[in-house]
Amino acid sequence: MSDNILEVHDLRKTYHKKGGGDFEAVRGISFDVPCGEVFGFLGPNGAGKSTTISMLTTQLEATGGQILLDGRSVTDDPVGARAEIGVVAQHNNLDCGLTARENLIFHARYFGMSRRDANAKADEHLGKFGLADRQNDYVRSYSGGMAQHLKIARAMMHTPKILFLDEPTTGLDPNYREILWREMLNLNREAGTTIFLTTHYMEEPERLARHMVIVNHGQIVAKGTSPELKALVPTSTIVTMRLSRQDEEIVRTQEATARERRVTRQAFLAMVQRDLLIQARDIWEFVFRVAMLPFILILTYGFVLPTLGVLPESFPSQMFAGMVGMSMLITGIHGTAVPLTMDFNNLHEIEDRLLAPVSSTVVALAKMLVGIIESFVGGLIVLPISLLFMGSRINVTMGLGDVPALIGILVLISLASATLGLLVGTIIRPTQIVAMFPGFLMPVVFLGAIFFS
Ligand code: ADP
Ligand code: MG
Numbered sequence: 201m202s203d204n205i206l207e208v209h210d211l212r213k214t215y216h217k218k219g220g221g222d223f224e225a226v227r228g229i230s231f232d233v234p235c236g237e238v239f240g241f242l243g244p245n246g247a248g249k250s251t252t253i254s255m256l257t258t259q260l261e262a263t264g265g266q267i268l269l270d271g272r273s274v275t276d277d278p279v280g281a282r283a284e285i286g287v288v289a290q291h292n293n294l295d296c297g298l299t300a301r302e303n304l305i306f307h308a309r310y311f312g313m314s315r316r317d318a319n320a321k322a323d324e325h326l327g328k329f330g331l332a333d334r335q336n337d338y339v340r341s342y343s344g345g346m347a348q349h350l351k352i353a354r355a356m357m358h359t360p361k362i363l364f365l366d367e368p369t370t371g372l373d374p375n376y377r378e379i380l381w382r383e384m385l386n387l388n389r390e391a392g393t394t395i396f397l398t399t400h401y402m403e404e405p406e407r408l409a410r411h412m413v414i415v416n417h418g419q420i421v422a423k424g425t426s427p428e429l430k431a432l433v434p435t436s437t438i439v440t441m442r443l444s445r446q447d448e449e450i451v452r453t454q455e456a457t458a459r460e461r462r463v464t465r466q467a468f469l470a471m472v473q474r475d476l477l478i479q480a481r482d483i484w485e486f487v488f489r490v491a492m493l494p495f496i497l498i499l500t501y502g503f504v505l506p507t508l509g510v511l512p513e514s515f516p517s518q519m520f521a522g523m524v525g526m527s528m529l530i531t532g533i534h535g536t537a538v539p540l541t542m543d544f545n546n547l548h549e550i551e552d553r554l555l556a557p558v559s560s561t562v563v564a565l566a567k568m569l570v571g572i573i574e575s576f577v578g579g580l581i582v583l584p585i586s587l588l589f590m591g592s593r594i595n596v597t598m599g600l601g602d603v604p605a606l607i608g609i610l611v612l613i614s615l616a617s618a619t620l621g622l623l624v625g626t627i628i629r630p631t632q633i634v635a636m637f638p639g640f641l642m643p644v645v646f647l648g649a650i651f652f653s
Contacts, residue, residue, distance in 0.1 A: 204268075205362050205394045206233035206256070211265035213251050213418075225251045227418040228265065233362070233411070238388055238395040240412030248418040249398040250290055253366050256396075257287045259554065270361065279460065283311070283557035286360035286393075288351050290367050293548035294339045297478040300350050301326065301335040303552075304357055309470035310556035311358040312463030318357070325353035328383055345376035352380065354552070356387055362394040363387065369399065381408070460557070467558045471566035474553075479535075479574065490531045490578040491585060497523045498586050520586060525613055527582045532575030532617020536567055540622070568622055575617045 213226040226248045233239045243249050254260035256267055258278040267274040274281040295303050301322055308318035326332045329349040339347060348368065355363055365384070369377050385408070387393045397409065414422040479486055502516040502523070540550070553563050 203235055204232040205235045205270055206396070207266075207268040208232070208256070209266040209268075211252065211255060211267065212263045213248070213255060213260070214263045225418050226255070226262075229413075229415065229418070229420050230265075231413045231420065231423065233394060233396060236388070236392045236394055237411060238385075238397060238409045240409035241396060241398040241415070242400065242412060243398070243415035244400055247415045249415065250366055251418075252415075253287070253364050253396075253398060257285055257364055257555065258282055259287075259551070279557050279559055282555055283358075283463075284361040285555075286355035286358065286363040287555055288355045288363070288365045288368055289548070289551065290370075291548060292347050292351070293551040294342075294347055294350060294354070295474070295549045295552060296338070296340045297481065297549075298339065298474070299336050300331055300339055300342070302477075303339060303350060304354055306470055306474050307354045307552055308357045309473075310467045310553060310558075312459070312466050312557070313358060321357050325356060328386075329353050329379060345372055348372060349376065349379065352383070356383075356393075359391050360393060362396060364396045366398050367400065368397070369401065464558045464562055467553075467556050468562050468566050471553055471563060472569050475566070475570040476573070479570070486574070487581065489534065490527070490574075490581050493527055493530055495585060497527070502586070524579060524582050524586055525609075528575045528579045528613045529617040529620075531578035532571045532613070533620050535574035535578075536571030536617075536622050537620075540567060564622060568619065571617065571622070572611075572615055575613065576611065579613070 209230045210228045211226055211230070212224070212228050215223045215225055217223055229248075229252065241249055241252070251260065255262045256269075256274070258274055258281055262275070269281045269284060272280060295306065298306065304322040304325065305315075305318050308321060309315075313321070322335075323332075326335045329352070331346060331349060331353070334342070334346065339350060342350065352365070352368065355365075363384075368380060372380065384395055388395050395408075412423075413420055501511065502520075505511040506513055506515055550563070553566075554560060556563075
């Protein structure tokens with residue numbers, strides 16, 4: 201097997217600018233990262249370091265070139281690659297609705313770790329980084345240095361083979377820096393984790409890294425001076441190792457499939473649990489969001505206007521189903537779309553889930569299931585409110601026999617709304633979503649209510 205954990209060949213990235221024109225951020229870089237080393241990836245701001253890390257860690261599609269992680273193509277098997285890597289992004293992408301400890305535990309669960317292992321590792325890392333006494337605080341109350349430590353602790357939770365750190369010490373005071381280096385070197389020594397470090401400080405990799413590459417304007421301008429290890433390995437050894445690697449591969453595939461399935465199931469459940477936990481913490485916001493629109497609809501059309509004689513007495517009966525249906529639809533769309541668009545555009549919270557060793561479809565399906573649950577619960581809240589206000593005016597007779605049909609309808613509406621929400625959440629920007637609700641959805645609600653009825 202090769203001595204390199206990472207082999208990058210002719211990697212390129214071209215960004216397509218909005219107003220037209222292309223920008224080549226990474227222009228055909230090639231380098232190898234030896235197994236178990238601290239590797240320095242240096243360059244000034246704008247050199248293409250973060251862009252390169254995003255491609256190496258499956259977060260960004262390369263325009264060209266090849267990335268081999270542990271001998272396997274990252275583009276061919278992104279899920280397999282994500283299982284081996286830990287990523288500490290340059291920006292804060294912690295899950296703000298969760299406590300520090302929960303950030304670590306959920307991360308471990310997304311990676312298929314057992315609850316027991318997750319708890320033990322969380323204790324260990326919280327202790328090492330001096331966060332134990334603040335572990336139950338929400339991370340939004342964390343200082344920059346503490347957040348940075350937590351991000352690193354989180355990326356170490358699943359003991360990755362290679363840990364990518366994007367300018368981890370920028371803006372940190374010396375005290376935090378010391379702890380960070382100590383823990384990183386410990387991980388490197390004890391677990392053999394390869395450290396891929398980007399920085400624009402010259403002295404850091406000089407002190408820590410054995411090999412390094414310097415980039416500027418998307419190109420490599422200098423490589424580490426140590427002679428290439430590959431050139432020293434005799435050809436015969438390479439051949440034998442390639443053969444034994446194939447046998448290994450077959451065993452790996454069978455075991456891996458079973459493992460991947462278990463991880464996928466667990467990660468999916470953890471993602472749903474995470475969303476429901478966040479929602480449960482903000483239960484009044486949820487009730488308000490679900491009940492407000494139907495309440496206004498019901499009050500106006502089911503109570504005030506018929507009482508004033510502006511609308512016929514039969515109107516509430518006609519509109520009843522529509523109001524319930526449309527309220528649920530809006531709750532479902534809102535519940536799926538708003539968190540998604542916020543996640544993707546502002547908070548970066550979803551990045552931790554997108555880095556889990558599962559297909560991104562799993563992340564989307566988890567979001568959808570939460571939307572369905574929310575919409576369904578919304579229906580359960582709206583129904584009694586409607587009956588309470590319009591009760592005397594509605595001439596809907598329902599027996600026990602209708603309950604399965606009612607539940608069936610509620611489920612179908614929930615499903616439709618979550619699907620729409622997913623679509624809306626992935627194509628719309630936060631500024632647009634604010635305008636979308638009054639400008640687009642309200643008229644749709646009224647038309648839709650008539651349709652449902
Ligand atoms: P570094 O991390 O080395 O500071 P980056 O990889 O963040 O550099 O950026 C490299 C270049 O690509 C910069 O000129 C930056 O402005 C540009 N760039 C980064 N992201 C995007 C994007 N999403 N769209 C267009 N240009 C981008
Ligand atoms: Mg950067």
